Amino acid sequence: MSLFWRIFSLNAAVLTVAALVLLFAPVTVSATARMAEALIVLAGTAVTLIANAAMLRVGLAPLARLSRVMTTVDLLKPGTRLAVRGHGEIAALIAAFNSMLERLESERAASAGRALSAQEAERHRIAQELHDEIGQTLTAVLLDLGRVTQAAPEQTRDQLLQVRESIRNSLDEIRRIARRLRPGVLDELGLASALRALAGEFTTAGMSVRRQVGAELPVLSKEVELVVYRVAQESLTNAARHSAAQHVDLVLSHEKDQLQLCVRDDGRGLRGAAEGAGIRGMRERALLIGAGLTVESGTTGGTSVQLRVPT
Known part of the structure; x- marks a missing residue:
C-alpha cells in the first residue's frame, strides 16, 4: 500500500469510529449547545485527534529514523545502514537510501585512493629532488668550503667554520624532510x-x-x-x-x-x-x-x- 493510501486509511478509520460514536452513543446536542454538551464534543474531538496522531506516528516512524540517519551519516565511518522496516514506498525508500550509501562509500574510497596515490607519487618526486638536487648541491658547497677554510687566514677561519656548520645543519634538515616525505627505510627494511x-x-x-x-x-x-x-x-x-x-x-x-x-x-x-x-x-x-x-x-x-x- 502506498504512503498516500496508508495515511488516508488511518484518517478514514479514525473518522469512522468518531461517526459511529456520535450515531450510537446516548449523547445529544441542543440547538444551542449547553456547557456540558460542548465539553463532551470537545473531549471527543481531542480523543479523535490524539488517536489520529498516534496512528500516524506509528505509520511514519520509519521515515523519522531515516531522517536521523541522513543527518548523522559520515562516509569516513562506513557501515551505517538502516534496517528495512515498514511496507510499500517506505521500505523501498529505505532500501534505496542504503543502496545509495553503498555507492557513495565505494566512490569515495576510489576517489580517495586516486588522490592519495597521486599525493604519494608527488611526495616521492619532491623527496627525490631534495635528495638528488639540493642535497648534492649543498654537499658540493660543504666540500668547497672545506678547501676554502684550510686556505683562509686565521681571522676568517672561524666565520667560515660557522657557515659550514650552518650548511651542514641545513643539509641534515633537508634529509630529514626527505625521509618524512618518502621513508626510504620502509622500502628497504x-x-x-x-x-x-x-x-x-x-x-x-x-x-x-x-x-x-x-x-x-x-x-x-x-x-x-x-x-x-x-x-x-x-x-x-x-x-x-x-x-x-x-x-x-x-x-x-x-x-x-x-x-x-x-x-x-x-x-x-x-x-x-x-x-x-x-x-x-x-x-x-x-x-x-x-x-x-x-x-x-x-x-x-x-x-x-x-x-x-x-x-
Whole structure:
C-alpha cells in the first residue's frame, strides 16, 4: 500500500469510529449547545485527534529514523545502514537510501585512493629532488668550503667554520624532510624498522616515544605498510604539535588475524574538538585497505589512536 493510501486509511478509520460514536452513543446536542454538551464534543474531538496522531506516528516512524540517519551519516565511518522496516514506498525508500550509501562509500574510497596515490607519487618526486638536487648541491658547497677554510687566514677561519656548520645543519634538515616525505627505510627494511626509526626521530624532537613492535608480524603488502606508517606518523605529529604530550606509546601487534597499531599519548586530549584534516586523512587511508580507525580520548587523559587491519 502506498504512503498516500496508508495515511488516508488511518484518517478514514479514525473518522469512522468518531461517526459511529456520535450515531450510537446516548449523547445529544441542543440547538444551542449547553456547557456540558460542548465539553463532551470537545473531549471527543481531542480523543479523535490524539488517536489520529498516534496512528500516524506509528505509520511514519520509519521515515523519522531515516531522517536521523541522513543527518548523522559520515562516509569516513562506513557501515551505517538502516534496517528495512515498514511496507510499500517506505521500505523501498529505505532500501534505496542504503543502496545509495553503498555507492557513495565505494566512490569515495576510489576517489580517495586516486588522490592519495597521486599525493604519494608527488611526495616521492619532491623527496627525490631534495635528495638528488639540493642535497648534492649543498654537499658540493660543504666540500668547497672545506678547501676554502684550510686556505683562509686565521681571522676568517672561524666565520667560515660557522657557515659550514650552518650548511651542514641545513643539509641534515633537508634529509630529514626527505625521509618524512618518502621513508626510504620502509622500502628497504620493512615496516618494523621504519616505525623504530620514526619513534627515534620524534624522541629526539623533545618527546619521549616508547615503542613496542611485535616480533612476528605477517607479510603485508606495500600499500598496507604505507598506510600503517602514515597513520603512525600523523599520530606522532599531532601529539607533538597539538597535545603537548611528554610521553607517547607506539605499539604494533598482531593477534587473531588482525594487525593493530595503537598510538597513545599523555597530552591534553581531544577536549571535544572537531576532527581536523589530519584525522580525516587517516580515516581515508584506513578505508583504502579496509581497516578500522578510532580516535578517542584516553581514560586517564591524552589521545588514543587505534588502527585495526584485518590480515
